[in-house]
Structures are given as structure tokens and as C-alpha cells.
Amino acid sequence: MNGFSSASQTMSLIAFITVTTVTLLLCVMTAPEHDDLGEFYTGYRSLSPMQSGLAVSGDYISAATVLGTIGVVSLVGYDGVVLALSTVLSLVLMMFLLAEPLRNAGRFTMGDVLARRASDPAVRITACVVTLTALLPLVIFQLSGAGDLLAVVLGFDSDGFKTGFIVCLGGLMIVYAAIGGMKGTAFIQIVKTVVLLAATVTICLLILDRYDFSLSALLDAAKKGSGAGDAYLSSGLQFGGDGLDMISAELTIVLGAAVLPHITMRMFSSRSASGVRRSMSWAVSTVVVMCLLISVIGFGAAALVGHTQLVAADPQGQTAFLMVSQAVMGPDPSMVETLLFTMVTTAIFLTLLASVAGITLACANTLAHDLIAQGLRRTTLPDATEMTIARTAALGVGLTAIVAAAYAQDFNGQLMVTLSFCVGASAVGPALVYSLFWRRYTRTGLLSTLIAGTVSVLVLMTGTTLVSGSPQSVFPDSDFTWFPFTTTGLVSVPVGFLAGWLGTILSHHDASAQLRRYEAVEPTILAGAPAPDGH
Amino acid sequence: MSYEHYFPDPPPHPGPPWHEQPRATPTPDGDLHRLRAGYRRLRRVATLTALGYFTFFLILSAYADGLMTSGSGDGGLTTGLTLGLCQLPVVLAAIAVYERIARRRVDPLAATIRQHAEQAAEAQRAAESARIAQAAHTARQGHPGRPGRAGWQRPTGPAGGAW
Numbered sequence: 106m107n108g109f110s111s112a113s114q115t116m117s118l119i120a121f122i123t124v125t126t127v128t129l130l131l132c133v134m135t136a137p138e139h140d141d142l143g144e145f146y147t148g149y150r151s152l153s154p155m156q157s158g159l160a161v162s163g164d165y166i167s168a169a170t171v172l173g174t175i176g177v178v179s180l181v182g183y184d185g186v187v188l189a190l191s192t193v194l195s196l197v198l199m200m201f202l203l204a205e206p207l208r209n210a211g212r213f214t215m216g217d218v219l220a221r222r223a224s225d226p227a228v229r230i231t232a233c234v235v236t237l238t239a240l241l242p243l244v245i246f247q248l249s250g251a252g253d254l255l256a257v258v259l260g261f262d263s264d265g266f267k268t269g270f271i272v273c274l275g276g277l278m279i280v281y282a283a284i285g286g287m288k289g290t291a292f293i294q295i296v297k298t299v300v301l302l303a304a305t306v307t308i309c310l311l312i313l314d315r316y317d318f319s320l321s322a323l324l325d326a327a328k329k330g331s332g333a334g335d336a337y338l339s340s341g342l343q344f345g346g347d348g349l350d351m352i353s354a355e356l357t358i359v360l361g362a363a364v365l366p367h368i369t370m371r372m373f374s375s376r377s378a379s380g381v382r383r384s385m386s387w388a389v390s391t392v393v394v395m396c397l398l399i400s401v402i403g404f405g406a407a408a409l410v411g412h413t414q415l416v417a418a419d420p421q422g423q424t425a426f427l428m429v430s431q432a433v434m435g436p437d438p439s440m441v442e443t444l445l446f447t448m449v450t451t452a453i454f455l456t457l458l459a460s461v462a463g464i465t466l467a468c469a470n471t472l473a474h475d476l477i478a479q480g481l482r483r484t485t486l487p488d489a490t491e492m493t494i495a496r497t498a499a500l501g502v503g504l505t506a507i508v509a510a511a512y513a514q515d516f517n518g519q520l521m522v523t524l525s526f527c528v529g530a531s532a533v534g535p536a537l538v539y540s541l542f543w544r545r546y547t548r549t550g551l552l553s554t555l556i557a558g559t560v561s562v563l564v565l566m567t568g569t570t571l572v573s574g575s576p577q578s579v580f581p582d583s584d585f586t587w588f589p590f591t592t593t594g595l596v597s598v599p600v601g602f603l604a605g606w607l608g609t610i611l612s613h614h615d616a617s618a619q620l621r622r623y624e625a626v627e628p629t630i631l632a633g634a635p636a637p638d639g640h
Numbered sequence: 641m642s643y644e645h646y647f648p649d650p651p652p653h654p655g656p657p658w659h660e661q662p663r664a665t666p667t668p669d670g671d672l673h674r675l676r677a678g679y680r681r682l683r684r685v686a687t688l689t690a691l692g693y694f695t696f697f698l699i700l701s702a703y704a705d706g707l708m709t710s711g712s713g714d715g716g717l718t719t720g721l722t723l724g725l726c727q728l729p730v731v732l733a734a735i736a737v738y739e740r741i742a743r744r745r746v747d748p749l750a751a752t753i754r755q756h757a758e759q760a761a762e763a764q765r766a767a768e769s770a771r772i773a774q775a776a777h778t779a780r781q782g783h784p785g786r787p788g789r790a791g792w793q794r795p796t797g798p799a800g801g802a803w
Contacts, residue, residue, distance in 0.1 A: 183701070183718075186721065186725075187698070187724065190694070190727055190728075193728070193731060194690060194691075194694050194727075194731075197690055197731055197734070198687060198690060200735065201686040201690065202683055320717065321717075338718050338721065339705055339708060339709040339718065340701040340702055340720070341705070348699075351698070351701070352699065355698055359694065378747075379742075382739055382743075385735075389732075390735070393732060396728060397725070400725075627672065627676070628672060628757050631676060631750065631753075632750035632751075632754050634756075634758070635757055635761055
């Protein structure tokens with residue numbers, strides 16, 4: 106794909122540099138001024154509900170979500186819309202079920218929430234390992250995809266440049282996470298959400314304008330462009346007609362997408378339970394609007410660009426958003442249209458940058474707080490030391506992600522996103538639900554949930570078609586598929602819940618102590634009362 | 641008002657573990673009970689409705705293909721797309737209702753409990769400092785072996801040395 110005019114490439118480059126400068130300034134200005142952990146990890150809970158709502162939606166609508174979902178809608182139609190709906194529903198469930206108790210029980214990281222019920226170094230370390238297993242694939246995937254996308258936008262199509270972009274973007278991401286902390290990344294997420302909304306609304310209106318704001322005309326054109334005819338508007342294209350596979354995949358996203366630690370950590374930065382409710386309302390509303398826009402833009406891509414070209418540019422359709430933005434401007438763009446296109450590329454650039462920075466921060470926080478400060482050390486660390494560790498951890502996580510992303514450029518990205526959501530749904534979700542609501546839940550149960558959930562995902566994943574037996578898989582030449590679905594959720598989610606239940610039942614002897622422990626923290630979890638242990 | 645209630649938790653009862661144990665102060669526990677019940681109902685209804693509707697929609701999408709692709713009226717939308725996109729306004733309405741109910745029923749109870757817990761913590765701190773003050777006072781008074789305080793050892797060391 107080399108259809109971008111040189112004017113738009115120059116403008117995109119200028120816009121990227123401007124955006125980088127502005128966000129860096131913003132980041133430095135909002136950075137914590139003192140060596141204070143509360144300020145670094147939660148920004149002193151000083152954001153208004155609207156600000157923190159926009160930050161949550163910014164973290165939630167990652168580059169993988171925007172670009173990936175638009176791509177899936179444009180390629181398979183109906184199943185893509187269902188995917189977008191699952192994404193919305195996941196955040197809604199998060200708001201109804203977990204957000205408020207999470208805010209009350211948590212302090213800085215997910216490990217803090219779990220340690221309310223079972224304060225123990227083993228719990229902390231396991232929480233850290235599970236967090237990293239869930240988040241590292243996501244950041245590596247987005248970073249390696251970013252290299253491709255920026256190369257396409259700026260017109261440098263050699264492997265050296267792609268790796269260069271990955272390194273630059275990764276460097277920026279480390280700086281944001283290490284300097285800005287929670288509040289700095291929150292402001293970047295807010296800017297990103299606003300720019301992305303503006304860009305998608307504009308493109309959406311332009312697409313609808315092409316079809317005189319008639320949905321039926323757009324859908325008819327999309328059916329023709331997709332080359333699938335009526336099948337495009339019914340379920341079955343994505344999963345080859347396997348209904349159970351479809352249900353399993355969508356439910357895994359519903360259960361897993363919103364409980365990933367980089368989303369849950371944003372809950373801790375709200376002022377109060379009612380504040381978290383308010384900010385989740387903002388976040389859900391934003392995501393609902395985005396879901397609608399994503400669907401229309403996806404249909405527009407199928408209608409205006411066509412299946413053949415979309416697949417030729419990227420088999421997963423990751424570039425669909427860019428291609429449809431270009432197509433809707435027409436072959437000979439005016440000055441205004443070039444500006445609009447630059448806005449789209451800027452929105453994509455910001456989205457990539459913000460999502461990787463948010464995830465890096467979550468990884469760094471769990472490494473510093475759960476693994477080192479609370480897990481391995483017996484004595485309390487001074488705040489300044491823990492903050493230095495957190496910043497060093499951001500550097501370490503960032504460098505690891507950059508190296509992995511540079512090597513994983515041709516790797517199947519779908520596998521990494523699926524892995525991440527499956528760990529969220531099978532280990533993180535059950536552990537959080539049990540420890541916040543089940544009064545008899547024990548330390549053994551908690552460890553069983555986390556370990557069994559994660560291990561079952563990792564084991565089952567090797568048998569899916571994402572690893573072998575299909576053209577896009579990691580080992581396309583061999584076929585050792587033994588698990589008939591693309592996601593592991595259908596088995597691994599029940600395994601996670603069952604392991605927690607069994608672990609609790611079998612460690613019955615300390616269950617009554619556990620109950621008392623729950624009673625002691627119940628006012629904290631439900632009402633946000635000051636915690637008994639002074640946290 | 642004495643601060644007897646606010647001393648740290650008594651050693652755990654060996655009795656039947658998961659039963660509500662009668663407490664000396666009924667108000668905060670009653671509130672906690674009502675808060676727990678209120679939250680639980682709100683959470684269950686909201687979560688099960690959202691999840692139930694979506695699962696139903698998924699099952700229809702997967703297995704009732706004929707139904708979901710029918711009815712392409714003048715809007716060009718199939719039943720499936722209509723059912724799917726209808727979820728978006730429903731979601732917006734649902735979060736509005738949820739927030740309203742939570743603000744009315746749950747927030748006041750939570751505020752009472754929080755206040756109570758803060759008062760308790762305050763009283764405990766006051767009790768602590770009073771006890772320390774009294775200990776220092778007694779040490780200074782120098783009344784060793786008062787009959788009512790047989791078990792209490794007068795602090796020795798720095799405090800005694802200063803006198």
C-alpha cells in the first residue's frame with residue numbers, strides 16, 4: 106500500500122512530532138513532584154470523575170481494539186459487530202460487578218486487592234506473574250503492529266525503518282510510564298480519547314455522507330464489497346460456522362477484557378465509590394459511542410475499499426481504518442481533506458502510544474509493588490526507593506517489550522491478544538470475583554485460581570488453530586491441533602472457577618479464620634471504610 | 641459513653657463459623673447487613689440481566705440463522721443487527737438506572753458505615769493516647785502497688801529515670 110500522497114506523509118510526520126512534544130510536556134508537568142507512592146501510583150486520586158472516566162476508556166479502547174475491530178467488521182461483518190458489542194458489555198459488567206468494591210479494597214495494584222483476603226508473599230508474587238502473563242503479550246503485539254502501521258503511514262517500507270519505529274515508540278512509552286506515573290498517563294489517555302473520538306466521528310460522517318445517510322445503502326454496498334453477499338450480515342464468517350466457538354470467543358472477551366490489570370488499576374485512582382461509578386458511566390458511554398462508530402467505519406471499509414484490497418494490505422485488516430479514511434477522501438484530496446487524514450493518522454499514533462504506555466505502567470507497578478516491595482522484601486521499603494524501583498521496572502518492561510516486538514513482527518498477533526484475554530477471563534476475573542464476594546475464600550483457593558487458570562490457558566493454547574494447522578498460525582507447516590476452538594475460554598474459565606472452589610473446600614481447616622478475616626475487611630470492601638490494617 | 645466497644649477485636653470465637661453473631665452494637669452491623677443485601681441485589685440483577693441478554697443474543701446468532709437474517713425491511717437491517725445495535729441504547733439506559741438506584745439505596749448506608757468506622761478509629765486513637773497519658777501520669781504520681789492495679793507493672797526505664 107503506497108497510495109498516501111507525500112503531502113499527507115509530511116503533515117503526518119509534523120503532526121506526530123508535535124503530538125510527541127505536547128504529550129511529553131503534559132507528562133512532565135503533571136508528573137509527581139515528591140517521592141510519594143500515592144502520587145505516583147494513583148495521582149492522589151485527584152482526577153475528576155469525567156477525567157478518570159475518559160482515562161479508563163482511553164486505556165480500554167486500545168490500538169488493538171480500534172484497529173483490530175474495525176478490521177474484523179470490515180472483513181466478516183456481523184461477527185465483527187458482535188465482537189464490538191462484547192467489548193462494550195465487558196466494561197458494563199465491570200462497572201456493575203467489580204468497579205466499586207475494587208476501588209474500596211484496592212490501593213495501588215491488583216495484588217493489593219487480592220492481599221486484602223490473604224496477605225502473603227506467595228499471593229503477591231503469583232499476582233505479579235499473572236499480571237505480566239496477561240499484559241506482556243498485549244504490549245508486544247501492539248508495539249510490533251505499530252512498526253508496520255507507522256511505516257505504512259509515513260511511507261518507509263523497509264524492515265529497518267519498522268524496527269526503528271518500534272524502538273522510538275517504545276522509548277516514548279517508557280518515558281511516559283516512568284516519568285508521568287498514573288496521572289501523567291491519565292492525561293495522555295484523555296487527549297487520545299478526545300482526538301480519537303473526533304477523528305472517528307468525522308470519518309463516520311464522511312462515510313455516511315457517501316451513502317446519503319442511508320444505512321441500507323451502506324449495508325448493501327458493504328455486502329457487495331465484502332464479496333460474501335448475504336453471509337456478510339449473518340454470523341459464521343469468522344469462525345467457519347462453528348457456533349460454539351463463536352460463543353466461547355465472545356464470552357471470553359466479555360469476561361476477560363475489562364478485568365485486565367491496566368484497566369483495574371484505573372479504578373484505584375478514583376476519589377470514592379460514587380466517584381468510580383460516575384467515571385465508569387463516562388467510560389461506558391464513550392465506549393458505546395466508539396462501538397457504533399467502529400461498526401459504521403468497518404462497514405464503510407468493506408463498501409468503499411473492498412475485501413480484496415483490505416486483505417492484500419493486511420490479512421487481519423488492521424489497516425482498514427487508514428484505507429477507508431483515504432478512500433472516503435477521494436483520489437485527489439484537497440487541503441482540508443489532507444488535514445482530516447492527518448487527524449486520523451495522529452489519532453492512530455496517539456492510540457498506539459497511549460495504550461502501550463498504560464500497559465507498561467501497569468506492569469511496572471506490579472513488579473515494583475507486588476513482586477519487590479511486598480513479595481520479596483520482608484521489611485518495608487522507603488517510598489523513594491519503591492518509586493525508583495517502579496521507574497526502573499518501567500524501563501525494564503519497556504526494553505523487554507521493544508526487543509520482543511522487534512523480533513515478533515511476523516508473529517501471529519491474534520495469538521497474543523487471545524492469550525491476554527483468556528488469562529484475564531480465566532485467572533484474573535475469577536480471583537477478583539471470589540476474593541471480593543466469597544466470604545469463605547482461602548489463600549489456597551486464591552492461589553489455585555490464579556495458577557490453574559493461567560496454566561490451563563497456556564496448555565490449551567498450544568492445541569488451538571492459532572498455534573498450528575492454519576495458514577496464519579505460528580507453525581503453519583505442521584498440524585498438532587488438539588483443541589477444536591480458537592479461544593480457550595470454554596474450558597479454562599470453568600477451570601479457574603472450579604480450582605478456586607476446590608482449593609477453598611479442601612483447605613477447610615482455616616476457613617473459619619478466613620471468614621473472620623472477611624468480616625474484618627467487609628466494611629472496607631463494601632463501604633470504603635478505613636481499612637483495619639491502616640492501608 | 642465508654643470506649644469499651646472500640647477496643648480491638650476480641651479473640652476469635654471458636655463457635656459455629658458462618659453464622660451472624662449477635663453483637664453489642666446493633667446499628668453498624670445492621671447497616672452493614674442491609675448494605676450487603678442491597679449491594680448484592682443490585683449487582684445480581686444488573687449483572688445477570690446484562691449477561692443473560694447477551695448470551696441469549698449470542699445463542700440466537702449462532703444457531704438461529706434464519707431468524708437473525710430475516711426481516712431486512714426498508715432499513716436494510718437484519719433482525720440480528722437490530723437486536724445487537726439495540727443493546728447500545730439499552731446499555732446507556734441501564735447504567736443511568738444503576739447509578740440512580742445505587743445513589744439512592746446504597747450510598748447513604750455506605751456513608752453511615754464509613755462514618756461509624758471513622759468514629760471508631762478516632763475513639764480508639766483517643767483511647768490509646770488517654771491510656772498513654774494515664775500511664776505517664778501514674779508513673780509520675782508514683783503510687784506503686786495500688787490495690788486495683790495489681791496486674792499493672794509500672795513502667796521502668798526512661799520514664800522512671802527521668803523522674
